Amino acid sequence: MNNPQNDITLVERYFEQTLSTEQKEALETRLRDDAELRKIFEQERQIIAAIRLEGLRKDLAFLEERERELTARGREVYINTQWRYLAVAASIAIIALVLFKPWLSQSDRLFKQYFQAYPNVFETTVRGGEQAGTGAAAYQAYEQGDFETAADLFTILVRENNDPGVLLLLGNAQLMNDDTDKAQATLLKLLDEHNSLDDEAKWYLGLIALKEGRAEEAERYFAEVASADNVFSPNATDVLSRLRD
């Protein structure tokens, strides 16, 4: 007859791994047929599992805290890096502003001095039907200084009739509306798709480049206009000499 207290000690030593090979084998043999011993054995196994789970829980909590620290540190490094990049970008911007400010202020002054919307000298080129109504309204708006309405109506006209005069006025209306990108696209279209009004287109494209601070491009357009014999040549020569001073 086995004493339960002896069996508990035996099982305890089994899990401590302090039994000899023979004692271990003997216990495992008994476990197959002895229900009472099996109960003691399973209870001990579950108790040890519960103890170990408590230990794992503590270490898991420790790792979770460690992870929070590492994540926070990672964010801090990221933010610091971002600030460093921003600081570098800001420094570059300041240096660029200091270096180019005189040129920018001069080019802006020149743009304001020389830019004048091209006069409507094309009204008679638009003829007939619906176009006549839209065209009349467009020219009227242009002459009255309503460049937003003029730009909208000239855009409709250009879709129906790709006329160089309408393109030039549309580009000017867009420039008056401070819609520089659209004005440049319109004037480039005029330059690319037509053989007339090239000098006018180049003059205004030069002014747009001047306004946008693209010095080399502005000088190139003005040089071309200056070398040609047209109404803008004197002004182009004048702007060039002032830009090169």
Next chain:
Amino acid sequence: MSDSHTIDLIRQGGQPELGKIYETYRKEFLHWITREYHCSEDDSKDIYQVSILILHDNIKAGKLTDMGSSLKTYLFAIGKNIARETIRKAQRNTPIAKERWLREYLIDETEDPTYDTIFSAATRALNALGEPCRRLIEMYYYERKNMEDISIQLHYKNADTAKNQKCKCMARLRKLVERDLTETRISSTL
């Protein structure tokens, strides 16, 4: 640092060494598990934490003294199993918590459901046990400290005293478990 050196440090150390090994493989593991199994950032971290704990426990248990593969390979293999199993169970809409993974690592879920009752009773009994018993048996069964180290850390006279104390603590814990199981049986018959 070589794997054998890392293993020695972990076997002798505690949470600081666990923290070090956690940081060692973290970046590479998270990158790999996210790429291979399309895990979210949070899921990747959960899998990594469980994988590291299992690796750590296996090292403590002396199962990784003579490895055929590197520590990293072993760690990634644990992570791979967890990720695959998580994906498989996720398809059955069964959310897997970290603690459940750790419990599955300790106890085979296919076992007799009555064992689960004993396990729950043991968990409650452990909370009722109090110090220094609780700390002593945790050091012995979880941290796998020897009696010499336990006697030094818990200020016992010697290893034998610590061993006697450990036996007494376990006897007390068994009684608490028995009492809990009896109370559970009584309340279920009412």
